[in-house]
Amino acid sequence: MKRNCIADRVTEADRLLDEMVDSANHPLDGRGWWLESEEPWQTLAACMEVRDALAFPGSIENFVSHLAIHQDGSCNGLQHYAALGRDEEGGREVNLLKSSTPNDVYSSVATRYIEGAVKNSTRPLLVHSVPLKSLQDRH
Numbered sequence: 709m710k711r712n713c714i715a716d717r718v719t720e721a722d723r724l725l726d727e728m729v730d731s732a733n734h735p736l737d738g739r740g741w742w743l744e745s746e747e748p749w750q751t752l753a754a755c756m757e758v759r760d761a762l763a764f765p766g767s768i769e770n771f772v773s774h775l776a777i778h779q780d781g782s783c784n785g786l787q788h789y790a791a792l793g794r795d796e797e798g799g800r801e802v803n804l805l806k807s808s809t810p811n812d813v814y815s816s817v818a819t820r821y822i823e824g825a826v827k828n829s830t831r832p833l834l835v836h837s838v839p840l841k842s843l844q845d846r847h
Contacts, residue, residue: 713808725758732759750778783813 709720721728727741732755735742745751755774764771790798800825801807801813 709811711812728755728758729762731755786813 709717712720724741725740730738731740731742731752735752737847742748742752754775757773761768761771761773785801786798787804789795790802790804796805800807800815801811803810
């Protein structure tokens, strides 16, 4: 989900709103949706914040959230190099430039490596006994 565009994330959040509110109101005896998350405690805290925002008396735009937002960068060192070098392609790969969906620099590097290895090989390449060509087809 974190690699999807914003519109898809909003659609998914709307679809899960009932689960979020149930998790916030009944964390121990509800449906337990929050427990399925990679980070269940952060998910539960977010569910409670969403519930509180929805119940806010007045305009939701005036709701002050106190939820700590944990934001991880995309290869922070590479972001600095791309910015300092004004590298547009590198900046795009590490999410410094606007994009409809987040990019993953590691997947891009793997794809380029596999393409180069397949192109330059004179015999079938194996990675852990798997033909490299089949790995290339996955990307």
